[in-house]
Amino acid sequence: MNQWMVLFTKEWLEAKRNFKLLWIPLVFILLGIMQPVSSYFLPDILEKAGDLPEGAVIDIPLPTSAEVIVSTLSQFNQIGVLILTLAFMGIVAGERNSGVQEMILVKPVAFGFYITAKWLTAVVLGLFSFFLGMLAALYYTSLLIGDVTIVDFSKGILVYSIWLLFLITALIFFSSFIKNSGIVAFLTIGLAIVLSTLSSLLSNWLSWSPGAIAGHAYAIIQTGSAMDGFGTSMVVVFVLIVLLLVGAVYLFKASRN
Amino acid sequence: MSLITVDHLVKQYGKEKAVNDLSFNIKKGSCTALLGPNGAGKTTTLKMVAGLLQPTSGKIEFEGLEKVDLRNHIGYLPQYPVFYNWMTAQEYLVYVGRLARLSKKEAQSKTAELLELVGLKDARNRRIGGFSGGMKQRLGIAQAMVHSPSLVMLDEPVSALDPVGRRDVIEMLREMKKHTTILFSTHVLNDAEEVCDEILIIHAGKMALSGSLKELREQYQEQTITITIKGDYSDWAATAKNYEFVTDVQFEHETITLVVNQLEEARKRVFQDLAKEDLPVSSFSVGQSSLEDVFMKVVQS
Numbered sequence: 374m375n376q377w378m379v380l381f382t383k384e385w386l387e388a389k390r391n392f393k394l395l396w397i398p399l400v401f402i403l404l405g406i407m408q409p410v411s412s413y414f415l416p417d418i419l420e421k422a423g424d425l426p427e428g429a430v431i432d433i434p435l436p437t438s439a440e441v442i443v444s445t446l447s448q449f450n451q452i453g454v455l456i457l458t459l460a461f462m463g464i465v466a467g468e469r470n471s472g473v474q475e476m477i478l479v480k481p482v483a484f485g486f487y488i489t490a491k492w493l494t495a496v497v498l499g500l501f502s503f504f505l506g507m508l509a510a511l512y513y514t515s516l517l518i519g520d521v522t523i524v525d526f527s528k529g530i531l532v533y534s535i536w537l538l539f540l541i542t543a544l545i546f547f548s549s550f551i552k553n554s555g556i557v558a559f560l561t562i563g564l565a566i567v568l569s570t571l572s573s574l575l576s577n578w579l580s581w582s583p584g585a586i587a588g589h590a591y592a593i594i595q596t597g598s599a600m601d602g603f604g605t606s607m608v609v610v611f612v613l614i615v616l617l618l619v620g621a622v623y624l625f626k627a628s629r630n
Numbered sequence: 631m632s633l634i635t636v637d638h639l640v641k642q643y644g645k646e647k648a649v650n651d652l653s654f655n656i657k658k659g660s661c662t663a664l665l666g667p668n669g670a671g672k673t674t675t676l677k678m679v680a681g682l683l684q685p686t687s688g689k690i691e692f693e694g695l696e697k698v699d700l701r702n703h704i705g706y707l708p709q710y711p712v713f714y715n716w717m718t719a720q721e722y723l724v725y726v727g728r729l730a731r732l733s734k735k736e737a738q739s740k741t742a743e744l745l746e747l748v749g750l751k752d753a754r755n756r757r758i759g760g761f762s763g764g765m766k767q768r769l770g771i772a773q774a775m776v777h778s779p780s781l782v783m784l785d786e787p788v789s790a791l792d793p794v795g796r797r798d799v800i801e802m803l804r805e806m807k808k809h810t811t812i813l814f815s816t817h818v819l820n821d822a823e824e825v826c827d828e829i830l831i832i833h834a835g836k837m838a839l840s841g842s843l844k845e846l847r848e849q850y851q852e853q854t855i856t857i858t859i860k861g862d863y864s865d866w867a868a869t870a871k872n873y874e875f876v877t878d879v880q881f882e883h884e885t886i887t888l889v890v891n892q893l894e895e896a897r898k899r900v901f902q903d904l905a906k907e908d909l910p911v912s913s914f915s916v917g918q919s920s921l922e923d924v925f926m927k928v929v930q931s
Contacts, residue, residue: 376728379725480701481701482701
């Protein structure tokens, strides 16, 4: 475990030196603030900039606080996933391409340690940024729109974070054996889009799919309870995460020849 | 006693055999040079011994070590060493030292010692991103030594360096030779001659020639007479073939090299004839052919 800690510490030092530790949380906080603020000011913005004819009446009902939180989450589902993917797509592939991986792996480093240290770094940094973003959203929503049910909010973002955990794991999986980090990013985002789209198109059949987790999270925040199939989707997603991790280590080893 | 035995090693990429049935062994405490022209399979061989590549077939055995992670006992410097540019030299060495399972204290003291040895002590707190090629090469050597491996392998450690850097690295190798076994690849025979005792020449993935430097010298070296004459005396060079003791004549610009088998006789006769014909000789020397010639013969055949 000593060696694992050495690898893990190095990842954090690197994140600090290349400012990932700073900009990823900042971007998420900014995203988290934007949604409640723009919902609140939407009527004003339309009035000032919309160039509407004299006398037109705009009547946009203020969304409920739960709706604002959910729309923040769906922002994260697009831009947030994109940012995490771009930030971590080269975490394994980049070191392989630069050649530094060869210098490291010629030392008695366990392959599993190498992959999981990177994986946990991405997971912790990604989820930490996400939670900060949601805290910002929570603060501005309760300030501008109305009270948020904290219990449902907490449960919802916890469930949502499992979807992010799954995507980050898939990213590490692709990164472990594909040399081109662009393709890694493409596959990860593609996977997220395909899973989410299928789950919303066939929501009755695919409620167990990882793609349905975001939907479960939205339901929890709005109604306090998840949709049918929530339990199955949790089991499925955790099994997949473990399989992806084991697969990542295996393929990483195999792809070195 | 041999430290490593390599047995019928093959590495195939598609239809191409980069390494084709290579067998050799490396004596404990020796310094062995793996020589060959570019593309001979030197890097592939080293990578397989280092465990970075899986051989297609064949065996690599370490004396007394079975079923352990061989990487514990190997230090390796790739041809183009790459580091984390955001780390300092000191941080990097401590990092790889700890990856090689040294304790924090051990890693730190070893790092200080190695920085001193490779002459990077003053640059220890600078980011590696700002290092010159020569400094990176030195750092590369230090990282290969950090866990006191029983075998250090260096892939073309001097090829990319300027004469000063080359000299420094050769000196470092001499120093390292006292403590550990060294295997390094190069395409310059001169470098090999300076530090090594054993030479393996490979060509097109196959072993072309192997043996100790001494053996090779005895076996392949020939007596030569080298004469420099001002002006064009290719005619004279052509007639020199007629001496019964001359086995080969090379003529290059103003220098004539005669390969001879009876040195004393040859020296006397050639000297007399040159004097008789009153040729403008500017130098006359007796010596031995270099191993470079052997190398050229082997890799061109």
